[in-house]
Amino acid sequence: MSAPDAWDEFELIDRLFRPLAEGALEALDLRDDAAAIPSRPDQDLIVTTDSIVEGVHFLPTDPADMVARKLLRVNLSDLAAKGAKPYGYFLNLCWPQGHNPIAQELFAAGLAKDQRTFGIKLFGGDTTSTPGPLTLGATMLGWVPSGRMVRRDGARAGDLLMVSGTIGDATLGLEAAQGGIAGFALWQNELLTHRYRLPTPRVDLSPSLGGVHAAADVSDGLIADAGHIATASGLGLEIDLDRLPLSPLAAEWVARQSDAAVALTRLATGGDDYEIVCASAAKVPQFTPIGRFVSGSGIRVRHGGHDLSVGRKGFRHGKDG
Amino acid sequence: MSAPDAWDEFELIDRLFRPLAEGALEALDLRDDAAAIPSRPDQDLIVTTDSIVEGVHFLPTDPADMVARKLLRVNLSDLAAKGAKPYGYFLNLCWPQGHNPIAQELFAAGLAKDQRTFGIKLFGGDTTSTPGPLTLGATMLGWVPSGRMVRRDGARAGDLLMVSGTIGDATLGLEAAQGGIAGFALWQNELLTHRYRLPTPRVDLSPSLGGVHAAADVSDGLIADAGHIATASGLGLEIDLDRLPLSPLAAEWVARQSDAAVALTRLATGGDDYEIVCASAAKVPQFTPIGRFVSGSGIRVRHGGHDLSVGRKGFRHGKDG
Numbered sequence A, B: 001m002s003a004p005d006a007w008d009e010f011e012l013i014d015r016l017f018r019p020l021a022e023g024a025l026e027a028l029d030l031r032d033d034a035a036a037i038p039s040r041p042d043q044d045l046i047v048t049t050d051s052i053v054e055g056v057h058f059l060p061t062d063p064a065d066m067v068a069r070k071l072l073r074v075n076l077s078d079l080a081a082k083g084a085k086p087y088g089y090f091l092n093l094c095w096p097q098g099h100n101p102i103a104q105e106l107f108a109a110g111l112a113k114d115q116r117t118f119g120i121k122l123f124g125g126d127t128t129s130t131p132g133p134l135t136l137g138a139t140m141l142g143w144v145p146s147g148r149m150v151r152r153d154g155a156r157a158g159d160l161l162m163v164s165g166t167i168g169d170a171t172l173g174l175e176a177a178q179g180g181i182a183g184f185a186l187w188q189n190e191l192l193t194h195r196y197r198l199p200t201p202r203v204d205l206s207p208s209l210g211g212v213h214a215a216a217d218v219s220d221g222l223i224a225d226a227g228h229i230a231t232a233s234g235l236g237l238e239i240d241l242d243r244l245p246l247s248p249l250a251a252e253w254v255a256r257q258s259d260a261a262v263a264l265t266r267l268a269t270g271g272d273d274y275e276i277v278c279a280s281a282a283k284v285p286q287f288t289p290i291g292r293f294v295s296g297s298g299i300r301v302r303h304g305g306h307d308l309s310v311g312r313k314g315f316r317h318g319k320d321g
Helices: A009-021 A025-030 A064-081 A101-118 A169-177 A186-197 A203-211 A222-233 A248-256 A260-269 B009-021 B025-030 B064-081 B101-118 B169-177 B186-197 B203-211 B222-233 B248-256 B260-269
Strands: A035-038 A043-053 A085-096 A121-130 A135-145 A160-164 A214-217 A236-240 A276-280 A287-294 A299-303 A306-308 B035-038 B043-053 B085-096 B121-130 B135-145 B160-164 B214-217 B236-240 B276-280 B287-294 B299-303 B306-308
Touching (some): A009 A025, A009 A101, A009 A121, A043 B085, A043 B135, A064 A101, A064 A214, A101 A121, A160 A222, A160 A236, A169 A186, A169 A260, A222 A276, A222 A299, A260 A306, A276 A287, B009 B025, B025 B121, B043 B064, B064 B085, B064 B135, B064 B203, B064 B214, B064 B276, B101 B121, B160 B222, B160 B236, B169 B186, B169 B248, B169 B260, B214 B222, B222 B236, B222 B260, B222 B287, B248 B260, B260 B299, B260 B306
Parallel strands (some): A043 B121, A085 A121, A121 B043, B085 B121, B236 B299
Antiparallel strands (some): A043 A135, A214 A276, A299 A306, B043 B135, B160 B276, B160 B287, B214 B276, B236 B287
């Protein structure tokens, strides 16, 4: 397809976005200023929203289709941790003036791909121009049985702290994307870069969350997000870094570092893992126990039988990151 | 209150935003990553979203509380035109690095004021930093009886085209804010500036929309938004600029211009009026008839018994604006 120099808002909607709403009655063909969501008896609509900004949450060199998919996935990750079934989404897109229409096509292609993967449709949104960097917001909707959303504030003293998947690949992937990790082969750097660019929201784990007391996704960093559960639940937390689940690449990276405690702390405070961290009385399949919620407050991080001193905030996007 | 140099995301939420969610069970005290909206039998949830960018949709000199209220009001205006009752909202806030915390307090104060005015609460959102300009998104929720949302595509040939309130003050207000309108007194410039900065969404008119066939709010410009109804409905449109409802100030401004047709066209293609334009078989109280929907396509704009040649797009934010 040959693209014009720039598309205005209506052309963008006609060419790129209307196909993404096809078959969604809620979206009214994107020909209206609003979407209409029919209520579902005995279900709650779960709503989560996150924005990503070029230069803050993704790199100017990240391909536009990957950025689109990351935008959906960071929001799907929040839904997954709440036990919600993905339903549909809204977009708030601020394009830099003179933005490349080819990149906009690629962006829409990325959305289309992940819509199929996750069974969601575009319900509405708005698009405008900005004198600043590409700024992308998504508001994601999902459904849960009434009153059954997995909350952040439900952990109980004595609960196991558990995390899904592996931790740290995205932190290493950012370094790989920004120039490469010394001593790693090209394929290793490329694989890690991919892990940073395209997180995998754990919507597959929603059914496993039925019995957990609390959960959150790991976006700010494992220690920070586990800490959010503890704080919201009025509890303290013990984390054992020796039990941190690592991918083979992350394990290889840790083995190459002079100080394992420092290395593991970096991975446990890095962000963008998009795994699920939860509190549960009993072990949950597909989750690794890495600590325990305790009465009191504060976070105790242990490694090799010793307490470490770790800034509890971990990685924060934007101001601190 | 003395403010620190800068607040991080969690301090912002604790100090400024949690009070805005007080009493809204949906918001879970803003301590979670998502909100839970209980379904309402026999009602549809209406969702609309709009972003505003400093330098595009508001001026760097606009006070932060007014910007906050404008953000809510442009979204409430969409709800009003759909006949929906305002319910609650989500925010996507991208603050420029080093943003003034006093301005953030003022922003929250503006939200609080309009929450009371319109009976809405904050349900959730996210806040991040940006290397670009202040970028603010809101997603507004409202309720209508099932299947009763007033759509854009329901106009019928022969319907009256009607608009609420008056048209053009915001267009003049932008000029007033940017240096003043020549020949107008200070109080006149200040009053028009206020009309630009703080639109009044016509939520009061929702009950009047029960019998109309189609409606939209006037954000892109009267001719453009009336044209959107016509296009979505597969119809043409005739507009008579002699019938354009004007405020006393706008009427005075038109009277001072050498060419009334050019002046009226400017007001009818300017944006940000946030009145409601609708299609209805019969006159609706509080609306002024200004034309008619006809079979066919295209927009015929008339003044003094003559056809005018008017660019149909009117004012568009961003790329064209």
